[in-house]
Amino acid sequence: MSQDTIFSKIIKREIPADIQYEDELVLAFSDVNPQAPTHLLIIPKKPIATVNDIAMEDREVIGHLFVVAAKIARQKGFAEDGYRVVMNCNQHGGQTVYHLHLHLLAGKAMGWPPYQDKLKTKD
Template identity: 50%
Template sequence: MSNDSIFKKIIEKKIPANIIYEDEIVTAFKDIKPKAPIHILVIPNILIASSNDINKKNKDILGHMFYVAVNIAKQKKINKEGYRIIVNCNKNAGQEINYLHMHLLGGKKLNAL
Protein backbone atom coordinates (compact mmCIF):
# COMPACT_ATOMS: atom_id res chain seq x y z
CA MET A 1 0.00 0.00 0.00
CA SER A 2 1.19 3.44 -0.90
CA ASN A 3 2.09 5.75 1.96
CA ASP A 4 1.23 9.07 0.29
CA SER A 5 -1.84 9.96 2.35
CA ILE A 6 -2.59 13.36 3.84
CA PHE A 7 -1.45 12.01 7.22
CA LYS A 8 1.98 11.07 5.87
CA LYS A 9 2.27 14.55 4.38
CA ILE A 10 1.45 16.05 7.79
CA ILE A 11 4.11 13.88 9.47
CA GLU A 12 6.66 14.96 6.85
CA LYS A 13 5.59 18.63 7.24
CA LYS A 14 4.72 18.80 3.53
CA ILE A 15 1.33 20.31 4.40
CA PRO A 16 0.51 22.48 7.41
CA ALA A 17 -1.35 21.13 10.41
CA ASN A 18 -1.97 22.33 13.93
CA ILE A 19 0.39 19.78 15.53
CA ILE A 20 0.07 19.67 19.29
CA TYR A 21 2.33 16.70 20.02
CA GLU A 22 4.90 14.60 18.19
CA ASP A 23 7.58 12.09 19.03
CA GLU A 24 9.33 9.29 17.15
CA ILE A 25 6.23 7.05 17.31
CA VAL A 26 3.14 9.28 16.89
CA THR A 27 1.93 12.70 15.79
CA ALA A 28 -1.16 14.44 17.21
CA PHE A 29 -2.93 17.40 15.64
CA LYS A 30 -6.27 19.21 15.64
CA ASP A 31 -8.92 17.82 13.31
CA ILE A 32 -9.78 20.28 10.52
CA LYS A 33 -13.50 19.34 10.79
CA PRO A 34 -13.98 19.09 14.57
CA LYS A 35 -17.01 17.26 15.96
CA ALA A 36 -16.43 18.65 19.48
CA PRO A 37 -14.66 21.68 21.02
CA ILE A 38 -11.61 19.44 21.42
CA HIS A 39 -11.08 17.05 18.51
CA ILE A 40 -7.56 15.79 18.10
CA LEU A 41 -6.24 13.03 15.86
CA VAL A 42 -3.41 10.79 17.03
CA ILE A 43 -1.66 8.90 14.24
CA PRO A 44 1.29 6.53 14.09
CA ASN A 45 4.34 7.82 12.24
CA ILE A 46 4.44 4.61 10.20
CA LEU A 47 1.65 3.45 7.93
CA ILE A 48 -0.87 1.10 9.51
CA ALA A 49 -3.89 1.17 7.18
CA SER A 50 -6.54 0.18 9.74
CA SER A 51 -6.96 -1.68 12.99
CA ASN A 52 -7.13 -4.84 10.86
CA ASP A 53 -3.44 -4.30 10.15
CA ILE A 54 -2.28 -4.35 13.76
CA ASN A 55 0.13 -7.24 14.20
CA LYS A 56 2.74 -8.60 16.56
CA LYS A 57 5.38 -6.24 15.15
CA ASN A 58 3.41 -2.96 15.50
CA LYS A 59 0.97 -3.66 18.38
CA ASP A 60 2.87 -1.56 20.92
CA ILE A 61 2.17 1.56 18.85
CA LEU A 62 -1.51 1.35 19.87
CA GLY A 63 -0.64 1.48 23.55
CA HIS A 64 1.50 4.54 22.90
CA MET A 65 -1.31 6.18 20.93
CA PHE A 66 -3.66 5.70 23.92
CA TYR A 67 -1.00 6.98 26.31
CA VAL A 68 -0.52 10.13 24.23
CA ALA A 69 -4.30 10.68 23.86
CA VAL A 70 -4.84 10.40 27.62
CA ASN A 71 -1.99 12.82 28.32
CA ILE A 72 -3.45 15.31 25.84
CA ALA A 73 -6.86 14.93 27.55
CA LYS A 74 -5.17 15.80 30.85
CA GLN A 75 -3.36 18.77 29.26
CA LYS A 76 -6.64 20.05 27.81
CA LYS A 77 -8.31 19.49 31.21
CA ILE A 78 -11.07 17.25 29.85
CA ASN A 79 -10.01 14.20 31.83
CA LYS A 80 -12.26 14.95 34.82
CA GLU A 81 -15.51 15.66 32.92
CA GLY A 82 -14.85 12.98 30.32
CA TYR A 83 -13.73 12.39 26.77
CA ARG A 84 -14.09 9.82 24.04
CA ILE A 85 -11.40 7.96 22.10
CA ILE A 86 -12.56 6.46 18.81
CA VAL A 87 -10.84 4.29 16.22
CA ASN A 88 -12.91 3.60 13.10
CA CYS A 89 -12.12 0.59 10.94
CA ASN A 90 -12.98 0.67 7.23
CA LYS A 91 -15.71 2.56 5.41
CA ASN A 92 -18.84 1.15 7.11
CA ALA A 93 -17.45 2.39 10.44
CA GLY A 94 -16.63 5.82 9.03
CA GLN A 95 -12.90 5.48 8.31
CA GLU A 96 -12.36 8.00 5.51
CA ILE A 97 -8.56 7.81 5.25
CA ASN A 98 -6.82 4.44 4.95
CA TYR A 99 -4.36 5.26 7.72
CA LEU A 100 -5.03 4.18 11.31
CA HIS A 101 -5.96 7.17 13.45
CA MET A 102 -7.45 7.79 16.84
CA HIS A 103 -9.96 10.57 17.53
CA LEU A 104 -9.83 12.26 20.94
CA LEU A 105 -13.10 14.16 21.51
CA GLY A 106 -14.16 16.27 24.48
CA GLY A 107 -14.92 19.67 25.86
CA LYS A 108 -18.69 19.17 25.92
CA LYS A 109 -21.26 16.52 26.83
CA LEU A 110 -21.06 13.92 24.07
CA ASN A 111 -24.14 12.05 22.91
CA ALA A 112 -24.36 8.41 23.94
CA LEU A 113 -23.57 5.89 21.22
Protein backbone atom coordinates (compact mmCIF):
# COMPACT_ATOMS: atom_id res chain seq x y z
CA MET A 1 0.00 0.00 0.00
CA SER A 2 1.77 3.15 -1.17
CA GLN A 3 -0.31 6.10 -0.12
CA ASP A 4 0.63 9.68 0.70
CA THR A 5 -0.33 10.27 4.35
CA ILE A 6 -0.02 13.16 6.75
CA PHE A 7 3.02 11.37 8.21
CA SER A 8 4.78 11.10 4.85
CA LYS A 9 4.16 14.84 4.42
CA ILE A 10 5.73 15.48 7.84
CA ILE A 11 8.77 13.38 6.85
CA LYS A 12 9.12 15.45 3.63
CA ARG A 13 8.61 18.67 5.66
CA GLU A 14 5.57 19.56 3.57
CA ILE A 15 3.60 20.23 6.74
CA PRO A 16 4.97 21.33 10.12
CA ALA A 17 5.32 19.16 13.20
CA ASP A 18 6.91 19.50 16.61
CA ILE A 19 9.82 17.16 15.85
CA GLN A 20 11.45 15.74 18.98
CA TYR A 21 13.87 13.21 17.47
CA GLU A 22 15.15 12.18 14.06
CA ASP A 23 17.72 9.79 12.66
CA GLU A 24 18.16 7.97 9.37
CA LEU A 25 15.38 5.45 10.08
CA VAL A 26 12.73 7.20 12.18
CA LEU A 27 11.11 10.49 13.09
CA ALA A 28 9.41 11.33 16.42
CA PHE A 29 7.05 14.24 16.92
CA SER A 30 4.37 15.46 19.30
CA ASP A 31 0.84 14.13 18.75
CA VAL A 32 -1.56 16.96 17.83
CA ASN A 33 -4.26 15.31 19.97
CA PRO A 34 -2.30 14.27 23.09
CA GLN A 35 -3.77 11.63 25.36
CA ALA A 36 -1.14 12.13 28.10
CA PRO A 37 1.12 14.97 29.25
CA THR A 38 3.77 13.54 26.93
CA HIS A 39 2.42 11.95 23.75
CA LEU A 40 4.83 11.43 20.89
CA LEU A 41 4.48 9.46 17.68
CA ILE A 42 7.53 7.56 16.46
CA ILE A 43 7.29 6.63 12.80
CA PRO A 44 9.54 4.81 10.36
CA LYS A 45 10.64 6.93 7.43
CA LYS A 46 9.88 3.91 5.26
CA PRO A 47 6.13 3.86 4.57
CA ILE A 48 4.61 0.75 6.14
CA ALA A 49 0.81 0.97 6.30
CA THR A 50 -0.04 -1.35 9.20
CA VAL A 51 1.42 -4.01 11.47
CA ASN A 52 0.05 -6.52 8.94
CA ASP A 53 2.36 -5.02 6.30
CA ILE A 54 5.61 -5.49 8.23
CA ALA A 55 7.99 -7.66 6.19
CA MET A 56 11.02 -9.64 7.35
CA GLU A 57 13.30 -6.93 5.98
CA ASP A 58 11.56 -4.38 8.26
CA ARG A 59 12.76 -6.04 11.47
CA GLU A 60 15.56 -3.53 12.04
CA VAL A 61 13.38 -0.45 11.69
CA ILE A 62 10.56 -1.93 13.81
CA GLY A 63 12.98 -2.80 16.60
CA HIS A 64 14.53 0.66 16.23
CA LEU A 65 11.15 2.29 16.96
CA PHE A 66 11.27 0.73 20.44
CA VAL A 67 14.97 1.56 20.97
CA VAL A 68 14.16 5.20 20.14
CA ALA A 69 11.15 5.16 22.50
CA ALA A 70 13.41 4.05 25.38
CA LYS A 71 16.06 6.62 24.41
CA ILE A 72 13.49 9.45 24.41
CA ALA A 73 12.09 8.24 27.75
CA ARG A 74 15.57 8.42 29.30
CA GLN A 75 16.32 11.82 27.74
CA LYS A 76 13.00 13.32 28.89
CA GLY A 77 13.35 11.83 32.37
CA PHE A 78 10.33 9.55 32.60
CA ALA A 79 11.94 6.17 31.94
CA GLU A 80 12.08 5.25 35.63
CA ASP A 81 8.51 6.36 36.42
CA GLY A 82 7.25 4.44 33.42
CA TYR A 83 5.47 5.01 30.14
CA ARG A 84 3.32 3.25 27.62
CA VAL A 85 4.05 2.37 23.99
CA VAL A 86 1.14 1.42 21.75
CA MET A 87 0.87 0.45 18.10
CA ASN A 88 -2.65 0.26 16.69
CA CYS A 89 -3.59 -1.83 13.65
CA ASN A 90 -6.49 -1.12 11.33
CA GLN A 91 -9.91 0.31 12.14
CA HIS A 92 -10.94 -1.88 15.08
CA GLY A 93 -7.48 -1.45 16.57
CA GLY A 94 -7.89 2.32 16.53
CA GLN A 95 -5.51 3.14 13.67
CA THR A 96 -6.47 6.36 11.89
CA VAL A 97 -3.33 7.11 9.86
CA TYR A 98 -2.18 4.26 7.64
CA HIS A 99 1.54 4.80 8.16
CA LEU A 100 2.72 2.56 10.99
CA HIS A 101 3.45 4.52 14.18
CA LEU A 102 4.33 3.89 17.78
CA HIS A 103 2.59 6.03 20.40
CA LEU A 104 4.81 7.00 23.34
CA LEU A 105 2.69 8.17 26.30
CA ALA A 106 4.01 9.37 29.65
CA GLY A 107 3.59 11.86 32.44
CA LYS A 108 0.72 10.21 34.32
CA ALA A 109 -0.21 6.84 35.76
CA MET A 110 -1.80 4.69 33.06
CA GLY A 111 -4.73 2.43 33.91
CA TRP A 112 -5.66 -0.89 32.39
CA PRO A 113 -7.64 -1.44 30.34
CA PRO A 114 -6.79 1.81 28.56
CA TYR A 115 -10.40 2.40 27.51
CA GLN A 116 -13.69 2.87 29.30
CA ASP A 117 -15.87 0.80 26.95
CA LYS A 118 -17.20 -2.41 28.41
CA LEU A 119 -16.19 -5.58 26.66
CA LYS A 120 -19.10 -7.05 24.74
CA THR A 121 -19.88 -10.63 25.61
CA LYS A 122 -22.13 -13.10 23.90
CA ASP A 123 -25.09 -14.45 25.84
